[in-house]
Amino acid sequence: GARLDGARLESADLRGCNLAGASLVGANLRWTKLTGCDLTGARLSGADLFHAILDESNLTEADLTQATLFGANLIQVRGRGANFTQAYLKDLLMEESELPESRFDRAYMLRAVLIGSRLRGASILQATLTGAALEDVDFSDANLSGSLLNGAHLRGARFQGARLADARFVNAVHAGADFKGALEMPEHLRAMLEPK
Secondary structure (H helix, E strand, O other): OOOOOOOOOOOOOOOEEEOOOEEEOOOOOEEEEEEEEEOOOOOOOOEEEOOOEOOOOOOOOOOOOEEOOOEEEEOOOOOOOEEOOOOOOOOOEEEOOOOOOOEEOOOOOOOEEEOOOOOOOOOOOOOOOOOOOOOOOOOOEEEEOOOOOOOOOOOOOEEOOEEEEOOEEEOOOOOOOOOOEEOOHHHHHHHHHOOO
């Protein structure tokens, strides 16, 4: 519950910290170590988390809208309902994470690595996932409408019940992805999936 809006915590070592309910709006957390932290309900909107390490942290209901997480590590994070709306997530490492019903609307995730993450029921509207590594990601019941997945690697990804209206998959590596039960599949994707 601490109020740390605008705080300068660059390169701090906060591993294992309890920031549940804390407000860090616009805080400088560049290169900060937040491994294993409890960030339940924390407000990090507009915070600068450039190359921060949040591995194994709890992000349940955390607010990271418009936060900068360029090159950040979120490996094996967990938490239902985290909000990454309009966050800058270029080159993000987010492998084996569990973030059901989270929001990534209009997030910029160029070349992000989400291998093995579970994003069931997530909202990923109009997000940029160009060139992203999405192998074995569970997108079941997620909404990816209007998102760009051009050149994304999708082997083993699951899209059962996912909404794909106006999503773009041009040049995506789709072999081994499971689109059975996907909803509102765009025509260009149907054509890509047809047996040659």
